[in-house]
Amino acid sequence: MDILLIGGGLAGLAAALDLAGRGHRVAVVERKQYPFHKVCGEYVSNEVLPYLRRLGADPAELAPAAISQFLLSSPGGRTLSSPLDLGGFGVSRFLLDDFLYQRGLARGVTFHLKSTVTDVAFDPATNQHRVTLADGRQLTARVVLGTYGKRANLDRQLQRSFFAQRSPYLGVKYHLRLPGFPRDVIALHNFADGYAGISAIEEDKLCFCYLTSRQNLKRHGTIPAMEAAVLAKNPHLREILSAGEVLYPQPEVINEISFAPKQPVEQHVLMCGDAAGLITPLCGNGMAMALHGAAIAADAAHDFLAGKTTRAAMEMQYAQAWRAQFGARLRVGRAVQRLFGGPVLSEAVVGGLRHWPGAVQALMRRTHGTPF
Numbered sequence: 138m139d140i141l142l143i144g145g146g147l148a149g150l151a152a153a154l155d156l157a158g159r160g161h162r163v164a165v166v167e168r169k170q171y172p173f174h175k176v177c178g179e180y181v182s183n184e185v186l187p188y189l190r191r192l193g194a195d196p197a198e199l200a201p202a203a204i205s206q207f208l209l210s211s212p213g214g215r216t217l218s219s220p221l222d223l224g225g226f227g228v229s230r231f232l233l234d235d236f237l238y239q240r241g242l243a244r245g246v247t248f249h250l251k252s253t254v255t256d257v258a259f260d261p262a263t264n265q266h267r268v269t270l271a272d273g274r275q276l277t278a279r280v281v282l283g284t285y286g287k288r289a290n291l292d293r294q295l296q297r298s299f300f301a302q303r304s305p306y307l308g309v310k311y312h313l314r315l316p317g318f319p320r321d322v323i324a325l326h327n328f329a330d331g332y333a334g335i336s337a338i339e340e341d342k343l344c345f346c347y348l349t350s351r352q353n354l355k356r357h358g359t360i361p362a363m364e365a366a367v368l369a370k371n372p373h374l375r376e377i378l379s380a381g382e383v384l385y386p387q388p389e390v391i392n393e394i395s396f397a398p399k400q401p402v403e404q405h406v407l408m409c410g411d412a413a414g415l416i417t418p419l420c421g422n423g424m425a426m427a428l429h430g431a432a433i434a435a436d437a438a439h440d441f442l443a444g445k446t447t448r449a450a451m452e453m454q455y456a457q458a459w460r461a462q463f464g465a466r467l468r469v470g471r472a473v474q475r476l477f478g479g480p481v482l483s484e485a486v487v488g489g490l491r492h493w494p495g496a497v498q499a500l501m502r503r504t505h506g507t508p509f
Contacts, residue, residue: 138278138279139162139163139278140153140163140278140438140442141163141280142165142166142281143254143281143284143285144284144285144410144412145165145169145171145234145238145248146285147230147233148284148410148428149167149284149409150234150237150238150241152284152435152438153165153241154194154237154244154246156435158193161439163246163247164248164278165241165248166252166268166270167248167249167251168251168253169251172238174229174385174389175231175310175389176308176310176390177423178334178346178421179227179336179344180334180424181227182421182424183225184505184507184508185428185509187509189428192240193240194236194237196228199228199233200340202321202339203224203320203321204227204320204321204322204336205224206221206319206323207501208322209327209487209490210371210373211487212328212329212370212371212483213484216373217490217491222501223508227323227336249270249276252270254271254291257404263277264448265277265279266406279442280441280442280451283412284410284412287393287394287395287411288393292412295404297399298397302395305350305352306350306393307351307354307393307394308346308390309347309349309388310345310347311381311383312342312343312383313335313342313377313381314342314381314384315377318335318343320337323335323336323421325421326373326377327371327483327487328347328480329353329480330350331348331353334347334418346418348417349363394415396415396467396470396471400413401455401459401460407437407451409433410427411423413459416467417474422466425505426506429506429509430463433458433459437451437458466503469503
């Protein structure tokens with residue numbers, strides 16, 4: 138095998154499509170069976186459209202929502218709004234990931250579904266990786282991409298520094314119907330120790346996803362109790378929680394979301410998407426970054442596989458390109474998150490930004506890229 142991708146999310150699926158299209162033998166290991174839901178804001182900046190079209194995966198086929206406006210509220214309900222420079226689209230991961238998976242199958246990508254990687258070892262003698270699955274199978278590949286998302290047991294096996302640090306954050310996602318919600322708006326609503334995003338996806342559905350602290354949940358015992366006691370203090374969230382029709386019985390939940398810096402290359406594995414670094418949901422650009430990271434990784438891996446560079450040069454090329462593209466975005470995202478940590482500061486920031494629209498536009502530009 139030329140390329141093995143550990144994880145079949147956006148970064149893994151896009152990189153698989155890209156590399157298979159360049160004639161490489163590609164395999165993806167994914168622990169679930171498509172289609173499936175994921176904790177995700179499900180908004181994508183239009184900066185990704187040229188790349189997806191080059192991959193033969195134009196999301197227009199999925200009839201996504203077209204999003205052109207941004208709304209931000211403070212915990213008390215004060216709002217500011219701004220147009221989105223590039224705009225974006227809303228589509229569920231349930232639909233989008235399966236769409237890319239089907240494209241990958243058609244392009245000859247091999248998928249090992251309902252499978253988990255337990256070990257990755259690089260052999261300098263053969264210049265290849267040996268990848269061990271939970272069922273005992275072993276796969277070999279010339280290049281391995283870590284595209285498995287925010288956190289996995291593989292991070293422990295690779296001894297990644299961030300994995301040893303507990304993270305206070307958890308994420309919760311629902312799909313809703315809420316008559317009257319504008320389908321061209323992505324809204325971010327602040328509350329004590331967290332913030333929630335809501336925007337339209339395909340059909341008449343909305344994605345409602347929020348980040349909060351484990352302490353909030355521990356204090357109130359259950360997700361519904363926490364939502365009633367904490368989120369609902371923001372009048373916009375109170376309306377969403379009371380009037381929204383939940384479309385599946387239990388929310389999707391993920392724990393230990395870490396925004397700590399990560400390395401883009403670990404033990405000769407190229408990390409991509411959230412495995413390489415996670416931007417705060419308040420900045421709303423994680424899906425676009427995953428796709429852009431896939432493009433960068435595919436370029437570096439292709440040059441190595443085609444004999445144009447050495448392994449060391451591939452790893453350096455990827456790490457430098459990744460940091461140049463995303464390093465500043467992640468730093469700005471972490472700084473913005475700190476501005477919205479508590480109700481008093483959040484009220485002050487939203488109140489100030491209402492009278493400084495240029496600053497809002499500048500922050501959005503600093504956390505978004507350009508078409509690629």
